[in-house]
Structures are given as C-alpha cells and as structure tokens.
C-alpha cells in the first residue's frame with residue numbers, strides 16, 4: 069500500500085510558528101484567500117482556518133471540493149455550533165495549557181534539586197515508611213531512591229513495627245523484588261540522613277532521630293522542623309507526587325518502578341474512585357503503559373489464607389447498622405489488614421454513609437478502620453476528634469483509622485471486655501455522627 073504524505077492547508081493569517089509545528093509532520097500549504105484555497109490540486113489531510121476567515125458558506129464550499137477532509141477552525145464556543153466535520157479549537161488555549169504544564173514541571177524540578185541537595189552528603193541514608201507499609205508508601209520509597217540516584221546499599225528502605233501481613237503487599241514485595249528492612253528505633257540512628265515518605269515526623273514521636281525530608285499527602289499534624297518538606301493533601305497518593313518528581317527530572321522509570329507506582333496510586337485511591345484528583349489520573353495514565361500488567365494482576369489477586377476468610381465471613385455476618393452507620397467487630401486478629409478490607413466492604417451496604425470495622429490487633433491495640441461515602445464530614449477529622457488524644461488517629465476525607473493502645477482504652481472506659489469496647493466505640497460514632505450531621 070502506498071503511504072500518503074500528510075498535507076495541511078492553512079487558510080488565513082496564522083502565526084508562522086504554528087505552521088512550523090505542522091511542517092515537521094508533512095507538507096504545509098498556506099493561502100490567504102478562499103479563492104486560492106479552492107484552486108489547489110490534490111487532496112489534504114486537514115484544513116485549518118483562522119477564525120476571522122471562517123464562515124459556514126466557506127466550510128460548505130470546502131466540503132464540496134475536499135469531501136473527505138476534516139476542518140479545524142481556530143475558535144471557540146462563542147462562534148456558535150460548528151457545521152458537520154468542522155471543529156472549533158481555541159489554539160491559544162492549547163498552547164497556554166502546554167506552557168503551564170512545562171512551567172509546572174520546571175518548578176517541580178527546582179524542588180527536586182533542593183531535595184537532592186538535602187541528601188547529597190549522606191553516605192548511607194534511610195527512607196523510612198510508616199509502621200504498616202502499604203503499596204503507596206513502598207512505591208514512593210522506590211521512586212525516591214531513583215530520584216536521589218541511589219541503590220539498596222546507599223539508601224535503605226525500612227519500617228518499624230510488625231512484619232508486613234497483607235497478602236497483596238507481600239505479593240508486591242516478592243514479585244517486584246523490593247528489599248525492605250524491618251528496623252527498631254535503635255537501628256534508625258545508624259544513618260547519615262533520613263527521608264520520610266507517606267508519613268510525617270510527629271507519627272514517630274521520639275522514637276527516631278531528626279528527619280531531613282518529608283514527602284506526604286496526609287494533612288499535617290503538629291509542627292516539626294525538617295530541611296525539605298512537601299505536603300500535598302490534594303493528591304490521592306504520595307506516588308502521584310513522586311511520579312511528578314520523576315517526570316520533572318526526566319529520569320528513566322523502570323518497568324518495576326512504574327508497576328509499583330501504578331499499584332500505589334490504585335490502592336490509595338481505590339482505582340481512582342476515592343480522593344483522586346486530576347493529577348492522580350494524569351500520573352496513572354502516564355505510568356500505565358510502562359507498567360507490567362501481568363505482575364499487577366498477580367499482585368491484586370494475592371491469596372488470602374482460609375482461616376482469615378472464615379474470620380472475615382464470621383465478622384461480616386455479625387455486622388449491625390445504626391443510623392446509616394455500618395459496624396463490624398472483628399474480635400482478636402493478628403493481621404491488621406483484615407480491618408480496612410472489611411470497612412471497604414461495609415461501605416457498599418445499602419443506605420450506609422459510614423462504615424466502621426474494629427478489633428484488637430496483636431493483643432495490644434484497638435484498631436478502628438473507617439470509611440465514608442465521601443460527601444459527609446471528613447473521616448480523618450472525625451477520628452482525630454474522637455481518638456486523637458488516646459492514640460494515633462488520622463487519614464483522609466473518606467478513609468481513616470485509629471490505633472489505640474489497650475491500656476488507654478482501659479483508662480477511658482475502665483474495662484477491656486469485648487462487650488464494653490463494642491458499646492463504647494458504637495456510642496462514640498453514633499453521637500459524633502449526629503453532631504456532624506447537625507453541623508452540615
């Protein structure tokens with residue numbers, strides 16, 4: 069088959085730079101009048117008309133001469149409805165959009181340079197995650213290591229707290245061959261600098277040394293001093309911030325890193341459904357073609373052990389709904405991931421605006437996982453108000469959790485019996501939800 073060279077017909081007074089853009093793609097013919105336009109021979113791939121030269125009559129004449137050629141007019145909605153096969157496109161706005169995108173990237177690049185300087189002197193640094201590393205935090209750590217041009221010898225990815233338990237997270241770590249170290253607070257002293265991703269210094273209290281940089285999308289709690297801080301609460305995932313960083317400095321994003329970041333954005337935004345904004349969608353769209361979709365599928369259908377499925381089923385069967393709130397008591401569990409899974413499930417119940425799953429994790433902490441439908445009071449704010457004084461509590465608009473040491477529960481309600489805890493948590497939510505509703 070013969071491949072035809074693209075031919076563009078410009079009618080009217082155009083900025084020569086615009087034609088410059090097209091001449092790299094094919095032949096450009098530029099005429100100033102309609103008569104000239106209708107005197108051309110051969111066919112065109114596209115006709116482009118300046119707005120003041122356009123009229124419906126002209127487009128009709130052109131369609132007779134060039135019946136298979138689409139027409140684009142530099143114009144917008146105030147020119148009325150375009151005739152068939154004509155599109156109005158405001159060129160100046162297209163160019164401004166592109167320029168503001170470049171401006172944003174250039175600005176981000178300056179930030180990345182600042183971040184690189186903060187860690188440049190460290191021989192060995194630590195990228196520290198919160199105690200229950202989730203895909204967003206793991207992917208962000210990998211991305212940060214790439215941004216800082218480091219490897220597993222010069223930048224250790226670590227976390228305090230328990231072993232990772234969620235099957236999907238284990239599958240992610242295994243399939244993508246991610247090296248993570250479980251540390252205690254003494255270990256954190258052995259590094260030349262510390263970077264936090266997806267978490268902020270107050271989370272750790274006094275258990276770690278001074279932090280050098282923080283990148284997060286959770287709201288700030290308390291004040292702290294770090295040399296570099298990037299908090300973007302409008303983003304659905306820290307992976308989105310990291311992706312923008314990577315793009316601004318034009319480093320190559322490996323298949324492994326792209327897969328991790330896609331999964332990070334996907335889980336933190338529940339497949340772009342929860343707290344996702346245009347940046348998350350943009351980052352996701354950029355990464356998706358670079359990711360290994362086979363791995364992604366295998367991570368997402370990671371296996372759950374049979375005894376946990378039984379526990380899940382039993383707890384769900386015993387759920388109760390009160391005032392549009394779904395409650396699910398899970399009892400004693402070893403692995404925390406069951407709670408958010410159940411809370412996610414509960415929010416799908418009919419007529420429900422809030423979903424609360426709670427239980428005792430590791431025999432020592434009451435963990436409460438909360439979801440809402442998104443248009444009610446912020447879940448993060450609600451749990452901070454209710455439980456902020458007793459333990460760690462926080463999250464986003466539609467997803468949050470509280471972790472309260474059992475000894476603090478005992479102080480508050482003089483008991484740690486299951487029945488008392490269930491009643492207490494239920495009452496807390498029902499009374500606070502009522503005030504939340506009154507305040508709109």
Ligand SMILES: [Mn+2]
Nearest residue numbers: 204266306336
């Ligand atoms: Mn996150």
